[in-house]
Amino acid sequence: MKPSLRIASLALSILFASGAALADVNIGVSMSQFDDTYLTYLRESMNDKAKTYPEGVKLQFEDARADVVKQLSQVENFISQKVDAIIVNPVDTATTNRITNAAVAAGIPLVYVNRRPDNPDLPQGVATVASDDLEAGRMQMQYLAEKMGGKGNIVILLGDLANNSTTNRTKGVKEVLTKYPDIKIAQEQTGAWLRDKAMTLTNDWITQGQAFDAVVSNNDEMAIGAAMALKQAGVAQGKVLIAGVDGTEDGVRAVEKGNLTLSVFQDATGQANGSVETALKMIKKEPYEQAVWVPFQRITLDNVNQYKK
Known part of the structure; x- marks a missing residue:
């Protein structure tokens, strides 16, 4: 050859x-x-x-x-x-x-x-x-803290407790809160990443008379569930700030419509x-x-x- x-x-x-x-x-x-x-x-x-x-x-x-x-x-x-x-x-x-x-x-x-x-x-x-879940929580809470003027009550919607995404996003939120002693956590419960469960939780808090100025959610689905509960209860849009994580299509649409204050795009x-x-x-x-x-x-x-x- x-x-x-x-x-x-x-x-x-x-x-x-x-x-x-x-x-x-x-x-x-x-x-x-x-x-x-x-x-x-x-x-x-x-x-x-x-x-x-x-x-x-x-x-x-x-x-x-x-x-x-x-x-x-x-x-x-x-x-x-x-x-x-x-x-x-x-x-x-x-x-x-x-x-x-x-x-x-x-x-x-x-x-x-x-x-x-x-x-x-x-x-x-x-x-x-x-992605660094600590950073997601920090980004959420820093933005909300500034919007809240450094004071008020928040509720936290946790994801699945078996996931370190839940742990670290929440840890990031609490790291920021150390700089804002006048922002208090009023409630902190798991919605297991689910819209329906978060809606039920938020509705329960409203029914119980729990006052809060912002919802910090570990994902968009739960954030949307919280927004739905607030709307159903007659709370004016924007009165309660709501933050999610993921930047899903539904999450982005909710930010555009003003139902969510922010999302963190994953x-x-x-x-x-x-x-x-x-x-x-x-x-x-x-x-x-x-x-x-x-x-x-x-x-x-x-x-x-x-x-x-």
């Missing part, structure tokens, strides 16, 4: 080999639950990212239905199927050790997305792609892209960042048009 033909043949073989390698990539993805607005955006964005690879990358999604045991079983099934990598949006950030240990023992790259395990000391072969596309890209780097044994941070952004009436879809 002539040298030129040999080189061309080698180049083609490398091209086809790399294409086949990507085409054969199968990534198992366990989501804590499908029935969640933000996580639906995250899942859809991951799927969109996989489709951008011409050779094709297959994502196999499973719904853990907020069940720790079910999620571990899904990961074990992925390992049995010999997937190339695993992406997990954990149900309970305090109980991820068994997932981590199983993936590491099998030699399969593992990426946690959106929620970081409580234990930040992860072994090689395990990465995280998330970039589902950024987290999705980062998780798939990191998994592929790990599969191909390329250098990767073990902790990828996707920044939050504040949404108010002043900039809401930038976030409309």
Whole structure:
């Protein structure tokens, strides 16, 4: 074979080999639950990212239905199927050790997305792609504190108590409150990320005669639920300030209409892209960042048009 033909043949073989390698990539993805607005955006964005690879990358999604045991079983099934990598949006950030240990023992790259395990000391072969939830809480409360003139009562709607997103967003809120001693927490209860539950909680507080000047919610869904309860009770729009997190389509629309004072945008596309890209780097044994941070952004009436879809 002539040298030129040999080189061309080698180049083609490398091209086809790399294409086949990507085409054969199968990534198992366990989501804590499908029935969640933000996580639906995250899942859809991951799927969109996989489709951008011409050779094709297959994502196999499973719904853990907020069940720790079910999620571990899904990961074990992925390992049995010999997937190339695993992406997990954990149900309970305090109980991820068994997932981590199983993936590491099998030699399969593992990426946690959106929620970081409580234990930040992860072994090689395990990465995280998330946003700093402390910062989300700080951004919410700082804006509200200034709007409140540094005084008044707030209520806090907590997410799922098994998630460190709940813990850290609330911690960020309370960090800011140390600078504002005249702002008091009147109530603090979990709405479990759900609009209906938050609406019921807020309605109960109103019925009980609890006075509050602002609602600080760990996500947009609960913030919208609070806004609905206040409207139903005849409270004038804007009298009670309301802050959410995620910047979902409904959340952005609520800010635009004045039903929410602000939301903090959590970039589902950024987290999705980062998780798939990191998994592929790990599969191909390329250098990767073990902790990828996707920044939050504040949404108010002043900039809401930038976030409309």
